[in-house]
Amino acid sequence: xxxxxAVCTTAAAxxxxxxxxxxxxxxxxxxxxxAPLVAEVLKRQGVKATFFAAQxxxxxxxxxxxxxxxxxxxxxxxxxxEFASHTWDHAYWQADLPPAQPGxxxxxxxxPSSGAQAGKTLTWxxxxxxxxxxxxxxxxxxxxxxxxxxxxxxxxxxxxxxxxAAAEACGFKHVGWAPAGFLGDELPSGQYPNSALLAKxxxxxxxxDILMAHLGIWSRQDPWAPDVLEPLVSGLKSRGxxxxxxxxxxxxxxxxxxxxx
Numbered sequence: 001x002x003x004x005x006a007v008c009t010t011a012a013a014x015x016x017x018x019x020x021x022x023x024x025x026x027x028x029x030x031x032x033x034x035a036p037l038v039a040e041v042l043k044r045q046g047v048k049a050t051f052f053a054a055q056x057x058x059x060x061x062x063x064x065x066x067x068x069x070x071x072x073x074x075x076x077x078x079x080x081x082e083f084a085s086h087t088w089d090h091a092y093w094q095a096d097l098p099p100a101q102p103g104x105x106x107x108x109x110x111x112p113s114s115g116a117q118a119g120k121t122l123t124w125x126x127x128x129x130x131x132x133x134x135x136x137x138x139x140x141x142x143x144x145x146x147x148x149x150x151x152x153x154x155x156x157x158x159x160x161x162x163x164x165a166a167a168e169a170c171g172f173k174h175v176g177w178a179p180a181g182f183l184g185d186e187l188p189s190g191q192y193p194n195s196a197l198l199a200k201x202x203x204x205x206x207x208x209d210i211l212m213a214h215l216g217i218w219s220r221q222d223p224w225a226p227d228v229l230e231p232l233v234s235g236l237k238s239r240g241x242x243x244x245x246x247x248x249x250x251x252x253x254x255x256x257x258x259x260x261x
Contacts, residue, residue, distance in 0.1 A: 023242075024050065025049040025213075026050045027213055027214060028052045029053045029056045029214070030215045031218055032064055033058075033216040034223055034224075035069070037226040038215060039075070039076060040226070041225075041226045041229050041230045042081075047243040048079070048081055048082070048245050049082075050081070050175075051084075052083075052085065052086040052175075053065055053083060053084075053086050054086035054089065055088050055114055055139065056113075056114045065136075065139045080245075082149055085153075086152065086155065087154070089132055090113045090155045091112045091124075092110065092155045094121070095108065097109055097123060106162050106166050107124065108160075108163055126166035130166065130167065130170035130172070133152050134170070149247060149252075150255065150259035151252060151256070152175070153175050154174060157176050159174060177210045178208075178211070180209055183197065183224065184200070184201075185213045185220060185223075186219075188219070189220055190221075193222060194222055194224060201232055202232065205236065205241070210246075
């Protein structure tokens with residue numbers, strides 16, 4: 001669905017602006033090593049993105065939402081970007097578990113990749129998972145001085161219908177990404193060089209797609225950002241695409257407006 005207000009001028013437009021093809025660029029946190037370069041590209045290109053943030057490990061040692069990176073987040077808020085929780089502990093859902101007693105609260109097998117219990121397999125109730133989502137949102141609110149969207153992205157995009165229902169019950173709606181929107185920065189550089197990832201994205205992305213990349217992946221030797229980011233943005237623009245935040249996404253507008261976003 002293309003919003004009526006989403007317009008851009010193309011070379012072929014002879015009688016005024018034509019509807020552009022919106023896409024929704026999103027970033028999940030990572031080691032943050034490329035975050036300044038990402039910000040430079042977005043600012044230079046006039047692109048607004050949506051950032052999903054967890055308290056992940058960084059080279060500086062205090063985490064993606066720690067004191068070192070707080071000014072970076074606040075600057076992005078001033079530029080008009082949007083934010084949402086990625087859980088606090090980058091907590092991976094692994095399985096649904098039976099309630100502790102019949103009719104009781106849903107439970108889940110969870111494996112955080114950050115925080116004091118990183119790498120441990122835990123059992124969380126729905127309330128505990130919601131609490132972890134809220135911790136991420138609260139910290140984002142603190143460092144950006146801007147209310148995050150009532151959305152979230154599960155670590156690795158791993159969910160179940162029961163987990164999604166539990167999150168919605170406490171005010172968080174999940175956001176995944178389009179198949180073509182998986183931009184590949186998690187993949188090994190040897191098998192998936194930047195040139196191949198760029199070509200695939202430019203070939204396959206379609207209007208309405210949610211795109212997903214990271215603010216640094218530890219294992220990738222050939223960093224995706226900013227080498228792919230700027231030519232991708234420029235290439236999509238030249239094909240008549242425009243960039244919107246998830247606040248403007250038709251699938252989430254009603255949820256955001258009714259849940260205090």
